[in-house]
Amino acid sequence: MAKTEEQPVSSIGQRKADHLAICANEEVGFRHISTLFEDVRLVHDALADLDERTVDASCTLLGKKLRAPLIIAAMTGGTDEAGEVNRELARVAEEMGVGFGLGSQRAMHVRPSSAPTYRVREVAPTTLVLGNVGVVQAKSMSTEELRALVGGVGADALCVHLNPAMELVQPGGDRDFSGSLDTIARVVAELPVPVVVKETGCGLSPDVGRRLRNVGVQHLDVSGAGGTSWVGVEAKRAAIAGDDASTSLGETFWDWGIPTAASVALLAPLGFRSVIATGGVASGLDVAKAVALGASAAGIARPFLKALRAGGPAGARSAVDAIVRELRAAMLLTGSQNLRALTRSRRVVTGALSEWIEQLSGH
Numbered sequence: 571m572a573k574t575e576e577q578p579v580s581s582i583g584q585r586k587a588d589h590l591a592i593c594a595n596e597e598v599g600f601r602h603i604s605t606l607f608e609d610v611r612l613v614h615d616a617l618a619d620l621d622e623r624t625v626d627a628s629c630t631l632l633g634k635k636l637r638a639p640l641i642i643a644a645m646t647g648g649t650d651e652a653g654e655v656n657r658e659l660a661r662v663a664e665e666m667g668v669g670f671g672l673g674s675q676r677a678m679h680v681r682p683s684s685a686p687t688y689r690v691r692e693v694a695p696t697t698l699v700l701g702n703v704g705v706v707q708a709k710s711m712s713t714e715e716l717r718a719l720v721g722g723v724g725a726d727a728l729c730v731h732l733n734p735a736m737e738l739v740q741p742g743g744d745r746d747f748s749g750s751l752d753t754i755a756r757v758v759a760e761l762p763v764p765v766v767v768k769e770t771g772c773g774l775s776p777d778v779g780r781r782l783r784n785v786g787v788q789h790l791d792v793s794g795a796g797g798t799s800w801v802g803v804e805a806k807r808a809a810i811a812g813d814d815a816s817t818s819l820g821e822t823f824w825d826w827g828i829p830t831a832a833s834v835a836l837l838a839p840l841g842f843r844s845v846i847a848t849g850g851v852a853s854g855l856d857v858a859k860a861v862a863l864g865a866s867a868a869g870i871a872r873p874f875l876k877a878l879r880a881g882g883p884a885g886a887r888s889a890v891d892a893i894v895r896e897l898r899a900a901m902l903l904t905g906s907q908n909l910r911a912l913t914r915s916r917r918v919v920t921g922a923l924s925e926w927i928e929q930l931s932g933h
């Protein structure tokens with residue numbers, strides 16, 4: 571039987587509450603590895619022939635025009651607290667002209683009464699909104715049920731997330747990932763909206779990229795290593811539950827994954843329509859570096875949750891504003907009038923990132 575049917579509904583809500591609390595309050599970043607954006611240097615243009623006011627950071631992503639190539643990445647839904655987070659961050663996204671990702675809609679599927687906690691269109695009528703479901707849940711759902719999840723929240727696209735590392739560490743997590751590629755192929759072929767295949771903090775390799783492309787996937791979110799460690803989050807939950815074996819597994823794999831910058835650099839040449847750089851994106855300069863490596867946009871999750879917790883909607887708004895300002899500064903300083911120019915700008919790749927690219931290109 572599919573896990574969505576087996577699992578008591580209340581445990582999904584409790585897990586969502588744990589995730590928000592742990593992500594807002596505890597140290598769950600990668601410990602010893604980074605995104606490797608520090609190994610990308612954009613080249614300073616001291617003679618940029620530009621007026622800052624005319625720098626254009628806008629883009630079209632998944633059919634929606636954004637003022638900047640940025641998404642408040644998937645986090646939550648399913649509880650009253652989660653609904654509030656969704657509405658507050660979606661409103662900020664609408665005001666700032668950036669995209670917004672809903673958290674996993676599994677709770678909405680098993681408990682339709684939780685649907686209002688995912689409804690953000692009242693506060694974000696025009697901006698890009700992404701639905702979200704795990705591939706293991708998608709496998710057990712009909713295309714009609716998935717279509718209802720998307721339609722029920724007015725999403726422009728559906729993220730299908732992959733999270734095997736986190737599930738292995740999660741007490742009671744999914745263990746059967748067989749059939750994931752077939753599921754994705756079905757969903758891509760049958761859903762009427764674009765499908766974004768998304769990791770959750772361990773990154774996508776070029777081999778995975780090719781397998782996805784071969785079944786028709788056109789949009790990826792690499793959600794790479796270097797930001798929030800979801801293995802770490804689950805290790806913390808396991809420790810609270812007194813599950814020593816899962817805690818120990820989580821400690822060993824805390825830093826597992828492909829750094830975000832490496833994932834973007836390796837996947838960008840493969841011909842996807844969009845590659846979104848999420849995972850440890852810490853500044854607008856990181857966004858600029860991601861675009862220079864070939865990303866279409868960047869996503870940020872936990873830092874925006876923390877900004878919301880610390881300063882309310884105004885805090886989240888100024889966190890988004892800071893990212894956009896930094897991106898625009900990087901564009902001016904590289905002489906890039908728009909994102910197309912930034913993509914073409916020269917960059918120097920050093921250190922470990924150049925090793926990842928060299929050793930995994932073509933593999």
Ligand SMILES: Cc1cc2nc3c(=O)[nH]c(=O)nc-3n(C[C@H](O)[C@H](O)[C@H](O)COP(=O)(O)O)c2cc1C
Pocket residue numbers: 589590593643644645646672673674702729731768769770771793794796797798848849850851869870871872873875
């Ligand atoms: C509280 C929280 C909940 C999350 N829940 C989901 C989810 O339901 N679905 C999903 O695809 N990703 C989820 N993520 C993962 C993020 O979308 C993102 O891929 C990951 O956290 C890396 O980005 P970051 O380093 O900016 O946090 C969640 C992240 C956070 C912080």
